[in-house]
Amino acid sequence: MCVCVSPFLQVPAVTLTANIIWFPDTFLIAKVPAAAKLMDKKSLQAIRAQRDTYLQQRAQTLTKDVQSYYVFVTSWMMKMESILSKDHKSDKLADDLNSRCNVFVQGILYRPMTKTSVKALCRLVELLKAVEHTFHRRSMVVADSVSHITQQLQSQALNAIGTAKKRVISDKKYSEQRLDVLSSLVLAENALSGPSTKERRLVVSLALCVGTQLKTFKDEELLPLQLVLKKLDLISELRERVKLQCDCSFLYWHRAVFPIYLDDVYDNAVDAARIHYMFSALRDSVLSMLYAKHMELCDQLLESYDKEIMDVFKEHLLDKLCKEIEKDLRLSVHTHLKLDDRNPFKVGMKDLKLCLYMHAHRFVLERTYVTHYLDKTFYNLTTVALHDWATYSEMRNLATQRYGLTMTEAHLPSQTLEQGLDVLEIMRNIHVFVSRYLYNLNNQVNFTYQFLRKKFYIFSQFMYDEHIKSRLIKDIRFFRETKDQSDQKYPFERAEKFNRGIRKLGITPDGQSYLDQFRQLISQIGNAMGYVRMIRSGGLHCCSSAIRFVPDLEDIVNFEELVKEEGLSEETQRAASVLDSVLGDLTSNSAEGTEYFKMLVAVFAPEFRSAKNMHLRNFYMIVPPLTVNFVEHSISCKEKLNKKNKSGAAFTDDGFAMGVAYILKLLDQYLEFDSLHWFQAVRDKYKKEMNAVVKEQNVQSASQDEKLLQTMNLTQKRLDIYLQEFELLHFSLSSARIFFRADKTAAEETQEKKDKEEAAKAGGASDGSTPTDPASK
Structure with missing residues (x-):
């Protein structure tokens, strides 16, 4: 009996192939009845107990064995590499x-x-x-x-x-x-x-x-x-x-271990690089499948196996990775909300970037899969809530910086999370907006007709006022009489005197003179134009993005005619008609938006230049006092930036330069204003004063009077600030004049327009005349 039972105790089970296990005692009892009679129940129980004991012992020592094998194999691999190198x-x-x-x-x-x-x-x-x-x-x-x-x-x-x-x-x-x-x-x-x-x-x-x-x-x-x-x-x-x-084809019969393995890889991302070994082991089963007889086509079995493995791979690793990275990006972007404790020393930290470079499968790049998931998620969520575009744009940038992902731009309309002015609200209250809006020439511009009409009415009333008109006529006469003595330059002192004289006519309760209010009026006109041009520029940008695929805007093919000539289906003809309509709209919108300043000038210029508005022709003479007033106001606003109470503080107001340039164009007075050589006179005046201060400093340097030297330094600094502000205004005004083609007078533009019309008529006549057919004679 001992001789019969001892082999069973030494060999509890034998793996024949795949998941088929052979138990000697069970086999003998089932196939050899005589052997069953020789074995009592106690022996059978001993065999089963020994089998369970063997399994428990192997389970207990397995972790230690695996670690020793791991060290042994890795050292062997290093020896192999070293010796073969x-x-x-x-x-x-x-x-x-x-x-x-x-x-x-x-x-x-x-x-x-x-x-x-x-x-x-x-x-x-x-x-x-x-x-x-x-x-x-x-x-x-x-x-x-x-x-x-x-x-x-x-x-x-x-x-x-x-x-x-x-x-x-x-x-x-x-x-x-x-x-x-x-x-x-x-x-x-x-x-x-x-x-x-x-x-x-x-x-x-x-x-x-x-x-x-x-x-x-x-x-x-x-x-x-x-x-x-x-x-x-x-x-x-x-x-x-x-x-x-090293054949691991047996894993086909034990695929249930794969999800557990992937969960372990995800939890221990440090060892993620070894996952390609597991996929290599899973590939060993393919050769056996090629000889499968229970299916008509082996490819069906292979496709089913591949789908099962990839589904498990995505569910237990890739999808988890996508959600975890998205969560990390979202929490990082909203760090200011303090939604969760993200201290790595307290909650731990997992380097998810390691999972993006596993190269587990040659047809599935983890980095590409995650990138596609994030692109799709960010796009869908942005379409649902367009006001969150800035958040998802920031998350895209963070994904590139932190995980090295190449994200795709969503190309959705941009809106903002900032608590700024709403576009529709501004249009409803344009009069309130322009009185508070400081236009920056570096940001884009435009305007609205009805509002300008009202403002120009107030503008005309101011210019018609007897006090203003008489002073301007007096200054014009003075400049004409003394321009030869003043080197063709309008005296700076005269502009300052005008500015001070206006204050004597009275001031508002908040301390503003009539010239201050007139300056604000011009700034509001410029700001209105700036705002409308900004909106129009946005439309042109979108239009140009849509039309950039059209090869030639001047020669657009009629697709509907071509489709009809080819005799294609009605659906295709309708599609071609819709395409022609879209192209026509895009082309007309693109063409209309290129000369909107020219249209703006054409609307108001005839009225401004008419004989009944002769009083407006004195405007160019009030520009120098206005610039003096503007510079004083600008410096005052900038100084408030450094104060605790920043009410009325600002660092730019290019709307004034835009308004002046626009009104000069309407009155066709660019040449008259340039004849004053105003900014050259300003430059000469301040440089003269600065040179005088420098000479005085050199004279007083020997006296060692610190208070006097300090006063002179402050004076020189103040002169530098004023000169810089005038230079900035000059540059802004020069830039604004470009919008209105300051290089041409009204007469030159009229002549140019006539020449174009005559050329167009001549071209049409030549196209309409056709040679006579000799046969008809």
């Missing part, structure tokens, strides 16, 4: 081949396979594929080394057999048995003298079975020979043995 040296060739042989053999043996713990099993599978990949990666060097190692081992075996053969020949006694031994040794030598094929090695093994009789080999000679032949078998079948020992 060395250069050959002729004097150490034998030692080198021996070490290579030992490493190769070491890599084939000691390959454990256990199925008791999922994570440990998967780690062992990774180790197996790591061994296989090491051999594959160095396959060229291994193949070269195998041939040399084989020759060396054959040489060692031949030397040992040669020694034994000499010993047999030296014995002069003749016998048939001795002759057979000698013949077998000669046969072994002949077999070892050629390529190390399987048949030759079998012949050597059989020959030595006879050749080792009669104590042909000494004990110290036989053991090394057997070891050499064993190595020769292993080295000769190295590729086949590595493939066989």
Whole structure:
């Protein structure tokens, strides 16, 4: 009874193939009834108890075993890389081949396979594929080394057999048995003298079975020979043995471990780079599927297997990774809300970037998958809430910086999260907006007709006022009489005197003079134009983005006619008609938006230049006092920026320059204003004063009067600030004049328009005249 039960206790189970396990006791009881009678219940229970005990022991020691195997395999891989990377040296060739042989053999043996713990099993599978990949990666060097190692081992075996053969020949006694031994040794030598094929090695093994009789080999000679032949078998079948020992096709029957493995990889992202070993192991099952007989086409089985693996991969790793990265980006962008404690020392930190560079599957790039998910999510969420576009744009930038993802621009209409003015609200209250809006010339501009009409009415009333009109006529007469003495420059002192004189006419409760209010009026006109142009520029930008695919705006093909000529279907003709309509709208919108300032001037210019508004022609003379007033106001606003109470503080108001340039164009007074050489006079005046201060500083430097020197420094600084403000205003005004083609007068523009009309008529007449057909005569 003992003899029968003990093998069952030593071998609890045998894996035949795939997931088919053979239990010896169960098999004997089922197939050999006589054996069942010989075994009592106590023996059967002992066998089952031993099986459970064996399983528990293996489960307990598995983690420790896996760790030792992991260290062993990694050290072996490093040895393999190190030895195969060395250069050959002729004097150490034998030692080198021996070490290579030992490493190769070491890599084939000691390959454990256990199925008791999922994570440990998967780690062992990774180790197996790591061994296989090491051999594959160095396959060229291994193949070269195998041939040399084989020759060396054959040489060692031949030397040992040669020694034994000499010993047999030296014995002069003749016998048939001795002759057979000698013949077998000669046969072994002949077999070892050629390529190390399987048949030759079998012949050597059989020959030595006879050749080792009669104590042909000494004990110290036989053991090394057997070891050499064993190595020769292993080295000769190295590729086949590595493939066989590292074959993981059994995983097909244990696919349930894959989700658990992926969860472990995701939780421990540091080891994510080893996932390609698991996919390599899963690929081993493909070869068996090609020979499947239970399906008509093997491709169906392969597609089903591939879909199952990829679905699990996406569900347990990629989708989790996508959501985690999205959550990280969202929390990072909303850090200011303090939604969660993100201190890595308290809550830990996972480097998700490592999961983006796993290269688990050659057809699935984790980085591309995550990028597509984020692009789709950000796009869909932006379409639902357009006001969040800035948040998702920031998340895109953060994804690029933190994870190296190449994000796609959404190309959706941009709105804002800032609590600024709403466009529709501004249009409803344009009069309130322009009184508070400070236009910056560097940001784009435009206007609205009805509002300008009202403002120009107030403008005309101011210019018609007797106090203003009389002062301007007096200044015009003065400049004409004294321009030769003043080098054709309007005196700065005259503009300052005008500015101070207006204040004597009275001021408002908030301390503003009539000239201050007139300056504000002009700034509001410029700001209104600036705002409308800004809106129009946005429309043109969108229009140009849509029309950029049209090759030639001047020559657009009529698609509907072409489709009808080809006799295509009605649906195609309707589609071509819609396309023609869209192209027509885009072209007209693009053309209309290019000369809107010209249209603006054309609307008001005739009225401004008419005889009944002669009082407006004095406007160019009020511009110098206005600039003085504007510069004082601008400096005052900028100084308020550094104060605690910033009411009325500002750093730019290009609406004034825009308004002045526009009104000068309406009155066709660019030449009259330029004749004043106003900004040159300002520049000369301040440079003269600055030079005087410098000379005074040089004179007073010897007196060592600190208070006086400090006063002079402040004076020089104030003159620098005023000169800089006038220069900035000059540049802004020059830039604003470009919008209205300041290089042409009204007469020149009228003549240019007539020339174009005549040219167009002449071109039309030439196109309409056709040569007479001689045949008709």
